[in-house]
Amino acid sequence: MDTSVISLDPALHDLPSMYFGTASDFLTSAKKTDTDTLMIACSEQGSAPDNVSFARPGRFYVLQHIAASIPSAMGGNGNSVVPNIEFAFSQHDIKHVILCGHLKCGVIRSWMNDRDDFDFRGMRTRFEQTTLRAVNQAYSRYSGEERVKAMIYEYALFQMDHLCSHPFIQDKITSQELRLHVWIVNDDTARVSAYDPARGCFAVI
Numbered sequence: 001m002d003t004s005v006i007s008l009d010p011a012l013h014d015l016p017s018m019y020f021g022t023a024s025d026f027l028t029s030a031k032k033t034d035t036d037t038l039m040i041a042c043s044e045q046g047s048a049p050d051n052v053s054f055a056r057p058g059r060f061y062v063l064q065h066i067a068a069s070i071p072s073a074m075g076g077n078g079n080s081v082v083p084n085i086e087f088a089f090s091q092h093d094i095k096h097v098i099l100c101g102h103l104k105c106g107v108i109r110s111w112m113n114d115r116d117d118f119d120f121r122g123m124r125t126r127f128e129q130t131t132l133r134a135v136n137q138a139y140s141r142y143s144g145e146e147r148v149k150a151m152i153y154e155y156a157l158f159q160m161d162h163l164c165s166h167p168f169i170q171d172k173i174t175s176q177e178l179r180l181h182v183w184i185v186n187d188d189t190a191r192v193s194a195y196d197p198a199r200g201c202f203a204v205i
């Protein structure tokens with residue numbers, strides 16, 4: 001697996017650095033006994049928190065969805081993930097939300113290859129209009145597996161943009177009750193890379 005750093009442009013997203021938590025923010029509160037973390041992961045990732053060795057049992061409320069996709073507040077009807085997210089917040093005092101993708105994501109790789117049978121209610125079209133367009137315009141320097149990585153990173157960041165467009169999330173991040181984390185798991189090593197908005201890259205934690 002390619003280990004070079006992919007430089008990303010934070011200006012592609014409406015995600016100020018102050019919205020994000022750090023790995024140490026997350027680990028500091030790990031000793032509590034309650035469920036304080038919502039993880040939104042890809043359906044392909046198996047039991048996603050099993051990949052995270054430093055998480056104690058019971059900490060995570062996990063939702064798994066195709067490529068960890070989230071519709072924005074402006075669209076995406078017919079998708080049940082947003083009511084599921086609202087339910088998680090109604091049941092638990094959620095302090096961290098982790099949007100968790102993975103490097104071997106077969107869904108995103110199929111979308112890149114324009115597979116019609118992978119459109120799933122217009123999700124491939126939305127991928128094309130956001131991630132594919134942004135990567136083609138901003139990261140033409142990357143090819144091959146580096147381009148795939150850029151696509152997987154950017155797709156996750158766009159889903160976090162979409163999550164933050166929902167008023168119930170916006171309220172919690174502006175009042176600093178909620179910290180954001182975007183993680184990508186390396187399926188081969190189970191190592192987690194987290195988005196660092198100050199550096200504009202993903203770094204292993």
Ligand SMILES: [Zn+2]
Pocket residue numbers: 042043044045067102104105106107108
């Ligand atoms: Zn996937």
